Amino acid sequence: MLSKVAEKLYWAARYIERVESTARLVSVYDSLLFDLPREFDISWYNLITLNSLESLFEKDYSNRSEINVVKFLLADEKNPSSMLSALTMVRENVRTTRDVLPHDYWEMVNELHIFATENIRQGLYRRARHKFLDQMIKGCQQINGLIMGTMSRDAPWHFLRLGRNLERADMLTRLLDAGAAVQILSEAEIHVQISQVVWGNVLRSSSAELNYRRTMRSAVTDCDVAAFLLHDPHFPRSLNFCLSTILEAARKLPNSKDTVKKITRVLEFRYEFDNPQQLGDEFRDYLNQLQLDLCGLHLHFSQTWFSLEQKDAV
Amino acid sequence: MSIDWKQYDPHLYFDELMASKGEPRLSARHLVEHLESLDDIELESCRQMAEATIREMGVSFTVYTEEGNIDRAWPFDIVPRTISARQWEQTAAGLKQRLKALNLFIGDLYDKQEILKEGVIPQHIIRDSKNFRPECVGVKPAHGVWAHICGTDLVRDSDGEFYVLEDNLRVPSGVAYMLENRAITKRVLPELFEKDEIKPVGDYPARLFDTLMSLSPRRIRRPEIVVLTPGIFNSAYFEHAYLAQQMGAELVEGSDLVVGEDDCVYMRTISGLERVDVIYRRIDDLFLDPEIFHKDSVVGVPGVMRAWRAGSVALANAPGAGVADDKVVYAYVPEIIRYYLNEEPLISNVKTYICDDADQREYVVEHIDELVVKPANESGGYGMLIGPHSTRKEQARFVKLINENPRNYIAQPTLSLSTAPTLIGKGRVEPRHLDLRPFVLQAKESYVTTGGLTRVAMNKGSLVVNSSQGGGSKDTWIVNGETG
Numbered sequence: 001m002l003s004k005v006a007e008k009l010y011w012a013a014r015y016i017e018r019v020e021s022t023a024r025l026v027s028v029y030d031s032l033l034f035d036l037p038r039e040f041d042i043s044w045y046n047l048i049t050l051n052s053l054e055s056l057f058e059k060d061y062s063n064r065s066e067i068n069v070v071k072f073l074l075a076d077e078k079n080p081s082s083m084l085s086a087l088t089m090v091r092e093n094v095r096t097t098r099d100v101l102p103h104d105y106w107e108m109v110n111e112l113h114i115f116a117t118e119n120i121r122q123g124l125y126r127r128a129r130h131k132f133l134d135q136m137i138k139g140c141q142q143i144n145g146l147i148m149g150t151m152s153r154d155a156p157w158h159f160l161r162l163g164r165n166l167e168r169a170d171m172l173t174r175l176l177d178a179g180a181a182v183q184i185l186s187e188a189e190i191h192v193q194i195s196q197v198v199w200g201n202v203l204r205s206s207s208a209e210l211n212y213r214r215t216m217r218s219a220v221t222d223c224d225v226a227a228f229l230l231h232d233p234h235f236p237r238s239l240n241f242c243l244s245t246i247l248e249a250a251r252k253l254p255n256s257k258d259t260v261k262k263i264t265r266v267l268e269f270r271y272e273f274d275n276p277q278q279l280g281d282e283f284r285d286y287l288n289q290l291q292l293d294l295c296g297l298h299l300h301f302s303q304t305w306f307s308l309e310q311k312d313a314v
Numbered sequence: 315m316s317i318d319w320k321q322y323d324p325h326l327y328f329d330e331l332m333a334s335k336g337e338p339r340l341s342a343r344h345l346v347e348h349l350e351s352l353d354d355i356e357l358e359s360c361r362q363m364a365e366a367t368i369r370e371m372g373v374s375f376t377v378y379t380e381e382g383n384i385d386r387a388w389p390f391d392i393v394p395r396t397i398s399a400r401q402w403e404q405t406a407a408g409l410k411q412r413l414k415a416l417n418l419f420i421g422d423l424y425d426k427q428e429i430l431k432e433g434v435i436p437q438h439i440i441r442d443s444k445n446f447r448p449e450c451v452g453v454k455p456a457h458g459v460w461a462h463i464c465g466t467d468l469v470r471d472s473d474g475e476f477y478v479l480e481d482n483l484r485v486p487s488g489v490a491y492m493l494e495n496r497a498i499t500k501r502v503l504p505e506l507f508e509k510d511e512i513k514p515v516g517d518y519p520a521r522l523f524d525t526l527m528s529l530s531p532r533r534i535r536r537p538e539i540v541v542l543t544p545g546i547f548n549s550a551y552f553e554h555a556y557l558a559q560q561m562g563a564e565l566v567e568g569s570d571l572v573v574g575e576d577d578c579v580y581m582r583t584i585s586g587l588e589r590v591d592v593i594y595r596r597i598d599d600l601f602l603d604p605e606i607f608h609k610d611s612v613v614g615v616p617g618v619m620r621a622w623r624a625g626s627v628a629l630a631n632a633p634g635a636g637v638a639d640d641k642v643v644y645a646y647v648p649e650i651i652r653y654y655l656n657e658e659p660l661i662s663n664v665k666t667y668i669c670d671d672a673d674q675r676e677y678v679v680e681h682i683d684e685l686v687v688k689p690a691n692e693s694g695g696y697g698m699l700i701g702p703h704s705t706r707k708e709q710a711r712f713v714k715l716i717n718e719n720p721r722n723y724i725a726q727p728t729l730s731l732s733t734a735p736t737l738i739g740k741g742r743v744e745p746r747h748l749d750l751r752p753f754v755l756q757a758k759e760s761y762v763t764t765g766g767l768t769r770v771a772m773n774k775g776s777l778v779v780n781s782s783q784g785g786g787s788k789d790t791w792i793v794n795g796e797t798g
Contacts, residue, residue: 001583002566002570002581002582002583003570003582003584004567004582005564006584095546096555098555098559099555099558099559099563099564099565100559106371107370107371107372110369110371110372111370114370155584254584254586255584255586305584
């Protein structure tokens, strides 16, 4: 398989995951804000902070209003991580790799792209937003479903898995960090109810609410939610699951000895939830390190499989 | 309201569907009846469905403009063009004959040049040809074939006969659109595929694959075949990707390939370098290898000519095959067929005046307002003069060009290109001019597509069918209509 194609598939998968998670994030935020007391200082702008997009946002917007934030996250072409930009990147990457993907893949991506561009305004206003985002999420799931059912489990498939799971893991660390930030920000006046709303929101952003309840059999608390999302071995959006999938995919690919070692090291880097009162700065430092490690994995994939400066070897 | 065929008037042109006012040709009978049975709204919904299908399938082509490259949806007319199977059989035989002779000719030019020695074609025509590549002399490609894939342009004159307009032996494009046109039509007019015996077109990618396989220098079970594209910004990129996918071949760009010390071509893969056996290249000769041709080509592969000459990789089409694409050489093709095959050409050329010949040049200059003047080595309809549609000033400019460089120009009479009904508004069809590009394969065996790509000039009276200049396309049906 061509290095260039592998890289494009990897990115296509990352971007499609980004489309879905952005849609999910905005959608969940809608209902979250309804549930919080008005005097509580949490706003739409948190979504910008969570994605580390502050400086890019400030460049074009002075007002941190709902409409601006939502527009920036969903529709803004200048934001390379906006839902629409990400979808365009999916399309561009698939356009040049359609020869290794199922025929319908390209059509579905194309349809979703047409749908998104034509209906993007619906996403900006609350009235139609939920329905629009719901369709976007379904579109992504349809595409992922297609490859589940039709793609051979050979190299292209493994690169898609690498991309999807790395992006998912990265998004998860951001969601957790946002939760922890709110917690610290409001430590003095926070009470159980708000904590529940915030962490419930983190769970919903990962579609993890029901799985959480079934697995943990406990109320929504910060530590339990974080522990579940980080370490649960069965939930497909947990960090542990994502990294295990990455590990499995890497093992099936050529020249992966070093890569496997690196992934294993990240997988073994766990946060010990021994003191439930301490989900504060220490936890955020851990998440920060985790993000750096994930970034390191990406660079490593790049050197191992995508770089055009390979050693001559057959 | 529905289409009123009695109002449809192709004037003196040969019409592909209608034999006379209100009377369809046999091969188009069911089609015409079916279209008549649809009212305006149904027709319009067919058109919209085709449009949506094209967008969803992402069938596009790239147009270069001053504002940058635009990816446009493929222009498509839902009314198919029909040809009777009987006529097509003869045409296909003629196309095979032509390519066979052309390949013998190219092989001769890069070998003993007997045809020149015997004076059938003047020496200097080849010596001065932009597309003759001295680097190819002495190379012996597999099966003695240089042009493996050919996209001949055919036109039908008012006498109803097909004529060859151009041979296109370099990197002809359009076959993917032919295949996609059929896929669209099957969705839009499914009823007709039950009624008529419309011959399928879908086996082209498999035949192309077989053709390429048979060129592999290594006799191994699964030779590595790649499609070499200049990249996403090329107008035919869609097709490159489409064909690679259909054949299960790798789609590569120049930067994916490297030629080793051993003169073998390798591609960069996730597990290192892997050897390549056959390159279906969609890059012009001059950009193929910066070591030999344009030094600044970034889309080519340095050393690929070295590898090809060493016989370690096959190139399709072979470099240098374009020498037979020269429009002056075109004028000699009937002679070429007689010379190498000792047969009469089954398809005629369009009458062609060679400006290199003093008498013919004189005629061209005198009749420049009636003729179409073409440069010998351009494609895509660029750099030509259409006499009857031109100004005095343009004509004078071409006379000057011809006199300065007679070798570089030919002229042809303005053709009465055939027409076919084309949907131009709600429930309205009008005749529009069209041509046909069948694709011919040759390696060990020959193959001709069932029909080809029909291109149609969407503007009234226009003869320009190139998609880059406002042309559209139609599905082409070879119909077993004789039994009715």
